[in-house]
Amino acid sequence: MQTIDIEFAPKTPVHALLKAGVASVVLSLVALCMVVGLGIYVSLVDQVTEGLLEENLMLEQQTNALQSDKKKTDKNTKNNTNQQALTSVASQLNLPWGELLRAFDSRASNQVALLEFNPDTNTHLIKIVAEARNSAQMTNYIEGLKKLKVIDDIKLTHHEINTTEPLLPIRFELEAYWVGAFPR
């Protein structure tokens, strides 16, 4: 049934508010504020999400770039390592084994036998293992080596009587530094 809408009250904004009901108007305003607030919140969340996505994308791009750089660096490092290995191998190959051996061997008489000859191309250190008939021969050999100009700081690091041999020779080890660069 419809309302009989007869109203003698002056039509003012307050009258309209009272007729609609203060509580319903307040609730409507609260609902409106909530809707607006929700809209703002959703908008802010969208903006933040968009920002995060952009940031994430940038980070991903940066990560990809870094990974790419790392791959390049790794490749370069690998290339450098290979280069160093090649250089080392080249240095080893270019070492004048024959001349060195001849220099050391020339000081050895028939009483001294050169058993091992280990030069280090990086530190210029040369280790030698040899055997002498007796200690006098060993001393003479060392004195002879000291006269060589190409080596310096020669040291006797170890010596012992080799009991496994019937003539009981003296086995000794020497260290000396090669003076100057190795020939390339």
Add this chain to the structure above:
Amino acid sequence: MLKWIHSNLTISLSSQAFVLHQHTRWWSKTSQLVTQNLAPAKTVDHFQSHCEQITRAIHLNNLTGCATTLVISDELVRQWVVEPPQNVESLDDLKAAVSARFQALYGDSPAAWQIEADWKTDRPFLASAIPKNLAVALDGLAKKCQLEWRQIAPHSVMLFNRWRNILPPNTWMVTFENGRLSLTVTNAQRVVGAYRHISCEASEIATEQNFIKLLNREALRMNLPSPKQVYFPRIWTEFNWLQHTTDKNVSFNVLSIIYPDVISLVPAMELASSGA
């Protein structure tokens, strides 16, 4: 300040008395009822005198600034039904039809009356008028007491609006006030189809049979079939026979008995009408 947001005042005004009923909402439910007889007017404009007495009572009881509903007794109001003219183009056409009908019914010029209506273009609608000096006096009352009007309407209109959702189609609703009957008839579309506001003798409503005769006479005047279902908002003392009805052709129903939990919207009006 802004007392009208939480504090309601209902003023019920009849020709003999007024009632102030104040009640607050929400957090503090308090109620205050002030009933006062209207003193004889000392001036020619008796509505001005009535409103001055109401103003004093409002100030005395500290009821200023409230949201206010004014229930005007039907005896102070003229009400009639208007058939809208064909080919209505604007509200002015309806206003002209209402004024013409007013003049034809009452023989007075509508200039001295403030007319309001439930404007409809497709079916008959109810119109009401209050004297313009009453409207002016009410304006002065609102200004002096800082009242904010929520509603100003006739008593029978407020009662009908209160019970309108409960009324079935093709029924008569009867309201009674100080020797005057208001008959509101709803049609099959459940809207007001006809309305009569009449004075009646005590004998015409004293018994069930007499009242049925009165209803049948009014039905003839309104060119309607005899009523089958009649609803009363409550039992007035003049209608005590409603408690023991015998007629099988007419069904009398009292809404306050059928729906005891529904509180009457304007209880103070009964006091004002009785001139207590």
